[in-house]
Amino acid sequence: MNLPEKLTALKPYDPITGSYSVRLDANESYFDLPNVLKSKIADKLEQIDFNRYPAPLADGAVNAFAGYYGVSPDCVTAGNGSDELIGIIENCFLKKGGKLVTVSHDFSMYGFYAALSELETVVVPKKDNLQIDLDALIAACQDADAVIFSNPCNPTSLGITRSDVKRLLENVNCLVILDEAYMDFWDESVISWVNDYENLIVLRTCSKAVGLAAVRMGFAVANPKLTALMRAAKSPYNCDSISQMIAETVLSERSLLEYCRDEMIVQTQRLYTAVSDLARRFPALLDTVYAPRTNFIFVKTAYAKEIYESLAKQGIAVRCFPNGLRICAGTRREQTLLLTALENILKPE
Ligand SMILES: *Cc1c(COP(=O)(O)O)cnc(C)c1O
Numbered sequence: 001m002n003l004p005e006k007l008t009a010l011k012p013y014d015p016i017t018g019s020y021s022v023r024l025d026a027n028e029s030y031f032d033l034p035n036v037l038k039s040k041i042a043d044k045l046e047q048i049d050f051n052r053y054p055a056p057l058a059d060g061a062v063n064a065f066a067g068y069y070g071v072s073p074d075c076v077t078a079g080n081g082s083d084e085l086i087g088i089i090e091n092c093f094l095k096k097g098g099k100l101v102t103v104s105h106d107f108s109m110y111g112f113y114a115a116l117s118e119l120e121t122v123v124v125p126k127k128d129n130l131q132i133d134l135d136a137l138i139a140a141c142q143d144a145d146a147v148i149f150s151n152p153c154n155p156t157s158l159g160i161t162r163s164d165v166k167r168l169l170e171n172v173n174c175l176v177i178l179d180e181a182y183m184d185f186w187d188e189s190v191i192s193w194v195n196d197y198e199n200l201i202v203l204r205t206c207s208k209a210v211g212l213a214a215v216r217m218g219f220a221v222a223n224p225k226l227t228a229l230m231r232a233a234k235s236p237y238n239c240d241s242i243s244q245m246i247a248e249t250v251l252s253e254r255s256l257l258e259y260c261r262d263e264m265i266v267q268t269q270r271l272y273t274a275v276s277d278l279a280r281r282f283p284a285l286l287d288t289v290y291a292p293r294t295n296f297i298f299v300k301t302a303y304a305k306e307i308y309e310s311l312a313k314q315g316i317a318v319r320c321f322p323n324g325l326r327i328c329a330g331t332r333r334e335q336t337l338l339l340t341a342l343e344n345i346l347k348p349e
Pocket residue numbers: 027080081082083084107150154179181204205206207208213216217218
């Protein structure tokens with residue numbers, strides 16, 4: 001059997017496993033669904049025809065999504081998590097050998113699917129302040145087929161404004177895929193622009209602010225022409241009936257969603273303030289804490305690995321990068337545990 005190297009060279013995605021009492025590594029919402037909503041979902045579960053295939057276009061979930069975000073349902077494609085949509089778009093909107101522009105650091109799955117689709121990936125490094133170098137990005141896109149990045153960014157927590165996105169869109173001809181997985185926490189979405197541009201796809205997910213990481217529902221928003229292509233390219237029954245029903249139910253709960261989102265923003269600012277304070281006290285150990293546009297913070301430090309491992313020993317999971325740590329805003333209690341542990345790690349013996 002002759003297996004291609006693109007397959008045999010793969011390193012499986014390696015999420016943290018094991019038992020941690022505090023999980024601040026995956027950028028999930030810290031709100032589980034309220035029990036009343038879980039009961040409502042349990043009732044609806046009984047009404048599902050389990051012997052029947054799900055709705056191919058996930059109409060109920062798509063309509064609820066479109067209603068919550070104020071877009072037309074004709075512009076929305078549902079996916080099995082936005083992850084699936086990233087894979088479909090990279091695989092089907094580009095040819096083998098096509099050129100995909102990404103930035104570094106950003107979400108690792110962009111490069112992962114690009115490699116499986118045998119694309120040429122061009123990575124534009126970020127500036128020293130971890131912001132996207134827009135001029136370099138625009139230059140790299142001139143002979144590219146597509147560009148993809150997250151805004152605001154995982155892992156840096158920083159974003160580019162609408163006016164910068166506009167400058168990008170007006171200066172490139174390639175497909176522009178904007179992953180707005182964390183845009184609920186900021187206010188620079190371009191989701192309402194999809195009918196103004198023939199080449200814009202915006203990705204959103206239920207896994208972060210909406211609090212449904214368990215359910216695997218993501219959405220691509222684009223003009224009807226691109227939407228028709230995405231719907232044609234996806235597998236017909238990519239979202240199961242149960243996930244569709246849960247996403248529809250939860251996306252119809254505007255006040256709950258807005259409450260949870262606002263609370264997470266408050267907790268993120270609180271974490272940012274507290275860790276910035278630690279960085280002022282221990283400047284040799286913590287370099288910079290960036291003002292977050294997301295539900296997590298990024299801390300630049302040369303001691304990322306050491307701090308990460310010490311926290312892990314105490315049952316606290318954060319995400320480690322070569323140049324820093326990404327820490328999701330948990331509950332107040334989780335933050336207190338994190339901050340106490342962090343302070344003990346940083347304090348001289
Ligand atoms: C978490 C995340 C996603 C994944 O979303 P799913 O819908 O759970 O697949 C996509 N993009 C970025 C940048 C993320 O951080």
